[in-house]
Amino acid sequence: MSFKIAIIGAGSVGFTKKLFTDILCVPEFEDIEFALTDVSEHNLAMIKAILDRIVEANKLPTKVTATTNRREALEGARYIISCVRVGGLEAYADDIRIPLKYGIDQCVGDTICAGGILYGQRNIPVILDFCRDIREVAATGAKFLNYANPMAMNTWAAIEYGKVDTVGLCHGVQHGAEQIAQVLGAKSPKELDHVCSGINHQTWFIELKLNGRSIGKDELISAFEAHPVYSKQEKLRIDVLKRFGVYSTESNGHLSEYLPWYRKRPDEIARWIDMSDWIHGETGGYLRYSTETRNWFETEYPQFLEAASKPIDPAKRSNEHASHILEALETNRVYRGHFNVKNNGVITNLPQDAIIESPGFVDRFGINMAAGITLPEACAATCMASINVQRMSVHAAIAGDIDLLKLAVLHDPLVGAVSTPEEVWQMVDEMVVAQAQWLPQYAHAVPAAKERLSKSKVKTREWAGAARRSVRSIEELRAEKAALKQAG
Template structure:
């Protein structure tokens, strides 16, 4: 029986997705999950929803919920960390303060001033987490999903004294886009990515052994949808020959000259949402989601609505 701690389990959608991916594997269906969050309301909601899913599917899995981090970590084999230190209130400062000085960010959670702010408040918490792991689960492997990924994982590897892997999902999304642009089944498109989160690139793209990199630019430029939604990514592909794993909005702030001049901003972003590059787009999305979860919770709990079902294992790397 696996024991898995979910630190920051109050991330309702993500925790449910990760747990259901794990329980979709027959050999993992008796896993004992330790849910931990400092937000009691979110912790209660996610625990009730996940307990319901376990019961409906008659699984032997078990959930233990607690607000005590060290208690949640005791004796576990794996730890998933999805914490957002400071919550949305701090996130708003990450966006608003730089914007006051002309630094325009779409997400602001990886580098630049927003990423640095985020790292400065998150790294101490992650090192405390690592300290607890050394005490109560020294052999466990930490899967970190908390941003800024590169800085956080760097700090943990330098000073944490634990085993840690940083995970993100940009690679899967870009893989789907490349297959779509080339007009090929995704399962037939092989790739190799290299870089650091979130500056990762598809350095090899092949179809049945054939190198597809020479065909990528034309495929994206002629695609009726992607040619409009990915202007920044396509421009980088044109200039350097490689496609980015990250969304158009993310990439536009990682290479900040794309967001430097107000009169050019519309040229490089697809501004309908945060994925395209809307200023403060991801903050707005998170705030809407928070309200949505409170509205949807009773409907999910009653069974009136559902959007995640056992057996539909996602491409998220955690369970794999």
């Protein structure tokens, strides 16, 4: 087979390498072309050198090109994969820093909450640019695979306004299933048959079977509470399991941001999180992790390049959906996964226009969703709160409507539990002004926002958050990795 895959945001070096090697684990795909594009020439050069080394080491005919000209990369592409972070870590730092001034303590801040909503405002205009280029220069019927957060908002915009065949992809379901299989004592995650449904980062394991035996709420609670590690790291998820009756796919830290009950009081946050790793609830944890990862990669790049000389091992193919979807579409080998698509009746008690994450099957006819799923009422209620925020956020981003943007942030569950309307109005003004270079649709609103900020009497505070860790130096990271290696 010979076709072209374009990767937008290919400068996300580690993730691009994973997608690349996964796809080349499919024997029929060795003769395809990968067209890499990014706004950073530096990152493009690094990832191209790594992928060229992989191709050379494995004696493959695969073609790899790299360009900052996005339309050139997209021209004739059958598949387009996006893993962009508009504004990079600079804008992301403001997504965490500014809400903290108003008492909003986020762990990740890339889905909803104040940070996720502003992240969506930066992404959506760019997503629509991608879609325009796809319509104009990509192959007829090209499929857009979106990995970028905020997943639901980006996918919503691409489908509803970009008019491109789009599917959103995430790995939360896979990770959650691996965790459940482990606590239940399974030898392999393949022993667990699971049905997850909901919205991205609020997907729920509504059906579980281990080797054909149904697993109920009480057994699952007992298994998690007995686990020596997860009982400490997943306290919030276990509490939600006890109250809702089903387990969430999302990490302890992520889930804490989407519900209004666990992060609204600084003195309560420590009760529900665990500081052994950022993903369990640390303030600004993913920002710290991302910063350290970037610094580490930049410093240790020669080692990453050397490691690219190893043969591709199909046994190490990851469970990221992209390669499996492409394999199913091109070879008709059926793949089952959980995909982000427009609802259209798939989940009976969520809105038709919402972007849901639910089970589907892929073959040469496309992605076919399993319809007629009804969520438990509590799960549907929490999803609905986020969907309403997502819908307003998408509409605000499309129209450049700062008043609607403020209403979206006001209706966010955690923001609403922490901040007053006056605080939300000022916070949004401050975030829009700080991020104006990535928010072209709000250019007309920036002067008035600056004027309001100059006259505002709303008090703020400089606060690191309830559970903040400092970014570690390269020397500290090296010492920690050496200690872990010695201990292991």
